[in-house]
Amino acid sequence: MVLSVGVLGVGHFGRFHALKLASAVPRARLAGVFDADPARAAAIAAEAGAPALDSAAALIAASDAVVVAAPTRFHAELAGAALSAGRHVLVEKPMTASLAEADALIALARRRGAVLQVGHLERFSAALQLLCGAGPGGGVLREWIGRPLYLEAIRIAPFRPRSLDVSVVLDLMIHDLDLALALVGSELESVDAVGAPVMSPHTDIANARLRFADGAAATITASRVSLKMERKLRVFGTRGYLNADFLARSLHLVRRGAGEPLPAMPEFGIETRSWQDHDSLEAELRAFVASCLDGAPVVVDGAAGRRALEAGLRVLDSIAANRAKAEASGLLGPD
Numbered sequence: 234m235v236l237s238v239g240v241l242g243v244g245h246f247g248r249f250h251a252l253k254l255a256s257a258v259p260r261a262r263l264a265g266v267f268d269a270d271p272a273r274a275a276a277i278a279a280e281a282g283a284p285a286l287d288s289a290a291a292l293i294a295a296s297d298a299v300v301v302a303a304p305t306r307f308h309a310e311l312a313g314a315a316l317s318a319g320r321h322v323l324v325e326k327p328m329t330a331s332l333a334e335a336d337a338l339i340a341l342a343r344r345r346g347a348v349l350q351v352g353h354l355e356r357f358s359a360a361l362q363l364l365c366g367a368g369p370g371g372g373v374l375r376e377w378i379g380r381p382l383y384l385e386a387i388r389i390a391p392f393r394p395r396s397l398d399v400s401v402v403l404d405l406m407i408h409d410l411d412l413a414l415a416l417v418g419s420e421l422e423s424v425d426a427v428g429a430p431v432m433s434p435h436t437d438i439a440n441a442r443l444r445f446a447d448g449a450a451a452t453i454t455a456s457r458v459s460l461k462m463e464r465k466l467r468v469f470g471t472r473g474y475l476n477a478d479f480l481a482r483s484l485h486l487v488r489r490g491a492g493e494p495l496p497a498m499p500e501f502g503i504e505t506r507s508w509q510d511h512d513s514l515e516a517e518l519r520a521f522v523a524s525c526l527d528g529a530p531v532v533v534d535g536a537a538g539r540r541a542l543e544a545g546l547r548v549l550d551s552i553a554a555n556r557a558k559a560e561a562s563g564l565l566g567p568d
Contacts, residue, residue: 236321236522237264239296241289241311242303243277244268246325249514250300255281258518260526264296269303293318298348298525301325304398309334312349316341321348321525323518326411327403327545328538335542339535348524350531351538355408356415357516359508360479365416373506374416377486378470381416382449385467389456392432400435402428402552403545406455409466410441410548411533411541416468419447421544426551431458441548482507 240251243266255263265284268274278285286292289311293299298321301311305327312324316338328351329335342349355361364374374381386409414421421443428439438456445451464479473488484506486492492502523529 234526235260235262236525237262237295237297238522239264239286239292239299240266241292241299241301241315242268242307243274244302244304247300247302248277248280250302250518251277251281251283253512253515253518254300255283257512257515258522261518261522265292267292289314293320296320298322298521300352302352305330305403306398309338312338313341316345316347316349319345319347321350321521323348323350323352323521324538325352326354326407326538327399327542328535329542332539332543332546335535335539339539342535348521348531349535350521350524351533351535351541352517353408353411353533353538353541354513354517355412356533357513357520358479359511359513360477360482360484361412363484363506363508364475364477373484373486374468374470374475377473377488377491377504378468378475379472380447380449381468381470383469384413384416384449384451384453385465386413386451386453387463387465389454389459389461389463391460391462392437392458397433397435400428400439400549401437401455401457402439402441402548403542405457406439406441406453406548407541407545409453409455410443410544411537412466413443413451413453414540414544415537417445417447417449417451419445419449421547422446424544424547424551425555426548427555428548428552429556436549436552439548439552441551443544482510484508 238254263283265286266278267286274285293315299315301324309329312322315322388405423444426441428436431437437458440454443451466477468475476485486504492504495501524531
């Protein structure tokens, strides 16, 4: 059986979806593409060897499933139309612009018996497979460090003039918010965050401090206006410590009584590992096809996408509240 998949929105990332579906995903066929810019749609369709359809409705009708890669403000409308037609949907992150829209999509997918997957690509990376195995409860992370107590994530990158319809919180930080929620597995109790716009009308750099119901905490930093790329994760747990550098593809694990002894801490040992990167987008699309055709569990379902979105919106609310306090106190002048 082959799944016909259409791509709604073929901008920077939608193009990659279309090309992968056209050539690299078993049991999938690119049904066609649609974009609000007809010239862009025609160019990507020619590159992928598939038709460019003249409306979203026509593409939905020609497909068994759709990838929604349009700007965030259109996610609810396009994904909702596809789900209403009984089509499976992979919607890029953030899944919607509001929680009400997310709830509506989740309810609609449930009523229609359709797959709703959210495009949190990091969940399909080789690094996360090493850390978490088949899920957040497995892999070397739980084996070595036990229950997470404190996480620190850094994701910074140079400025690029794309994805500027949303803040850096919903563009980049949301990956690490999703990861922290999945790893800790406890309710998010409080958020305190700061941030500022630099190169766009939205927040371009942000730092958030999260506290969870089980006592765990996390500090997450994201920037899209830095001079270099940096992507790191540190996790302190009940049994040990993990330090991952995703750009260097290196992982250091420390715990008592295991690994190579540390001279300064002889009771503790360290183990160093690395991994080979793979195509995370291809892995994500393969998982989507397996969920649609085989009924395989959805790795990042609507509920997970909603949790990440809610966390991101809480970060943005906290940034706004702290900025308003600073302005009211005279510590910060208005833009």
